[in-house]
Amino acid sequence: MEKVSRQQKRKLHRDMCKHNMKNAEEISKKQSEHLMSECQEQHKKSLGAAVAEIKDICLNREEEYFRIAALQRLGYTISYEWIKGNEVGRLLYMKRKKEYRVQITPAVLHGDFTKAYVVILSEKEYDKNMLT
Numbered sequence: 001m002e003k004v005s006r007q008q009k010r011k012l013h014r015d016m017c018k019h020n021m022k023n024a025e026e027i028s029k030k031q032s033e034h035l036m037s038e039c040q041e042q043h044k045k046s047l048g049a050a051v052a053e054i055k056d057i058c059l060n061r062e063e064e065y066f067r068i069a070a071l072q073r074l075g076y077t078i079s080y081e082w083i084k085g086n087e088v089g090r091l092l093y094m095k096r097k098k099e100y101r102v103q104i105t106p107a108v109l110h111g112d113f114t115k116a117y118v119v120i121l122s123e124k125e126y127d128k129n130m131l132t
């Protein structure tokens with residue numbers, strides 16, 4: 001076996017690094033995306049757990065402003081939407097939009113229809129099969 005000098009090893013290493021630099025950048029991007037998706041899947045809540053958390057906040061906070069602020073701090077999407085009924089904590093499924101809505105404030109009459117603040121839970125973010 002031939003002995004390889006330090007200089008030759010360094011040169012080989014530099015050449016490999018230059019050649020693999022482009023590949024390394026692509027690989028690191030793919031790995032970071034993969035790790036992020038894995039991380040999101042591990043921390044993914046079931047739909048039932050999210051709804052229970054929202055209902056708990058609605059029951060424990062009397063003022064609407066504090067409910068909305070607490071839910072926004074937890075990262076939920078809140079919107080002022082047209083709804084049917086006046087039940088706080090009610091779960092609605094919107095077929096076309098493929099999202100769940102949980103009513104967090106009492107409904108307010110706007111003409112002939114009612115509006116209320118709701119938390120929007122998309123099917124992509126939550127396991128729809130795990131309602132319990």
